[in-house]
Amino acid sequence: xxxxxxxxxxxxxxxxxxxxxxxxxxxxxxxxxxxxxxxxxxxxxxxxxxxxxxxxxxxxxxxxxxxxxxxxxxxxxxxxxxxxxxxxxxxxxxxxxxxxxxxxxxxxxxxxxxxxxxxxxxxxxxxxxxxxxxxxxxxxxxxxxxxxxxxxxxxxxxxxxxxxxxxxxxxxxxxxxxxxxxxxxxxxxxxxxxxxxxxxxxxxxxxxxxxxxxxxxxxxxxxxxxxxxxxxxxxxxxxxxxxxxxxxxxxxxxxxxxxxxxxxxxxxxxxxxxxxxxxxxxxxxxxxxxxxxxxxxxxxxxxxxxxxxxxxxxxxxxxxxxxxxxxxxxxxxxxxxxxxxxxxxxxxxxxxxxxxxxxxxxxxxxxxxxxxxxxxxxxxxxxxxxxxxxxxxxxxxxxxxxxxxx
Amino acid sequence: xxxxxxxxxxxxxxxxxxxxxxxxxxxxxxxxxxxxxxxxxxxxxxxxxxxxxxxxxxxxxxx
Numbered sequence: 001x002x003x004x005x006x007x008x009x010x011x012x013x014x015x016x017x018x019x020x021x022x023x024x025x026x027x028x029x030x031x032x033x034x035x036x037x038x039x040x041x042x043x044x045x046x047x048x049x050x051x052x053x054x055x056x057x058x059x060x061x062x063x064x065x066x067x068x069x070x071x072x073x074x075x076x077x078x079x080x081x082x083x084x085x086x087x088x089x090x091x092x093x094x095x096x097x098x099x100x101x102x103x104x105x106x107x108x109x110x111x112x113x114x115x116x117x118x119x120x121x122x123x124x125x126x127x128x129x130x131x132x133x134x135x136x137x138x139x140x141x142x143x144x145x146x147x148x149x150x151x152x153x154x155x156x157x158x159x160x161x162x163x164x165x166x167x168x169x170x171x172x173x174x175x176x177x178x179x180x181x182x183x184x185x186x187x188x189x190x191x192x193x194x195x196x197x198x199x200x201x202x203x204x205x206x207x208x209x210x211x212x213x214x215x216x217x218x219x220x221x222x223x224x225x226x227x228x229x230x231x232x233x234x235x236x237x238x239x240x241x242x243x244x245x246x247x248x249x250x251x252x253x254x255x256x257x258x259x260x261x262x263x264x265x266x267x268x269x270x271x272x273x274x275x276x277x278x279x280x281x282x283x284x285x286x287x288x289x290x291x292x293x294x295x296x297x298x299x300x301x302x303x304x305x306x307x308x309x310x311x312x313x314x315x316x317x318x319x320x321x322x323x324x325x326x327x328x329x330x331x332x333x334x335x336x337x338x339x340x341x342x343x344x345x346x347x348x349x350x351x352x353x354x355x356x357x358x359x360x361x362x363x364x365x366x367x368x369x370x371x372x373x374x375x376x377x378x379x380x381x382x383x384x385x386x387x388x389x390x391x392x393x394x395x396x397x398x399x400x401x402x403x404x405x406x
Numbered sequence: 407x408x409x410x411x412x413x414x415x416x417x418x419x420x421x422x423x424x425x426x427x428x429x430x431x432x433x434x435x436x437x438x439x440x441x442x443x444x445x446x447x448x449x450x451x452x453x454x455x456x457x458x459x460x461x462x463x464x465x466x467x468x469x
Contacts, residue, residue: 064461064462068415068462100435101435104418104436104437105434105435107436108418108434108435109420109423109432109436110432110434110436278424339424340421340425340455340456340458340459341459342421342460343461344461346461348461348462349417349462350417352417352419356419356420357420357436360420
């Protein structure tokens, strides 16, 4: 904050206080919450939008049950507004199963391995641009543009659209920051979402005439259950990919770079044994759980973890809690050379993250290529680091510095 | 030791075929498939790890 600032600080809402508390120390926050009871019916009411009772599910087994039992718990929570049905996230079986059969192969490990060399080149180009400076704000330099570039490439959109795409995903995911206030954010989002759908429709039309080797073309030509996707379905899928696939990789990179930058022994580990990248990435996904929670809604009166749940209750699957908890004793310790601890960072059940293999490939490629070229670095001294107070937990401003050669 | 994957539970997290590629592979959707059912002694520890790592608990072991 500049010294000359005379403006009164904006009043901080209880919601913001709660979010900040959770984001700054999720492991401590959830450890305390688990002492209060098996399921938390109080503090997460904000996450449900205060539309009804809210139950935050804290233990791994209960979270697994919640996410697997799609007959009892629906994913249709209108995460992107009352008029948007993101495909496949907010669609229920059996149609959901159909969509996943179509989409899973596009994001399979084999497909991602084919894409990896391109991502590796892109990562190195980003690093080229700042390596000689001895410092970078890692979001601006790499963590924001890289997933967006990969997305443009997959979809077959020109790289000139990068800035627009970054704006779009910010409007979707952090409207209150783009707009400067909650209400202005909502207004901008309501204005921009139809523009996005219109743009996708335009691209879909174009691919009908000019088919190419990209996902949009695939969506226009592929058949599921003996029929083609409608244009509305095609646009909803594209919308979902944009909403779910960009910020999640960015915040994961923020969490990982912050952890590694503040742990020289981890930098040494990656220097001594680069084959540990996979284990480090997997264990940090578990430990940091960048997507701290996902939402469901109870379709009927039921019971979970011995607690009665009434129909209409917003269910918060607290992945960050289930990933580090007492009932799974080995989960309480971080061990970066073991990537074999079960975790829920990508969720579980039929709605498990569609893009997990894309995310893993991007995260591993970034960490591997960065450490080849910049093995030792630190957070720029004197800078204060703040976790974004949101269920998507990241660090918007993360300046790193290192010694340059020569 | 014998291993089995419950295909109704598997959601394609992809941990098993990364941890024990000698025993598990991935299908076109990224779901786990078995390359063998009877597990030789030298692979049993890896297969135990893969089973423990499965977030869906879709892998079962039997003697």
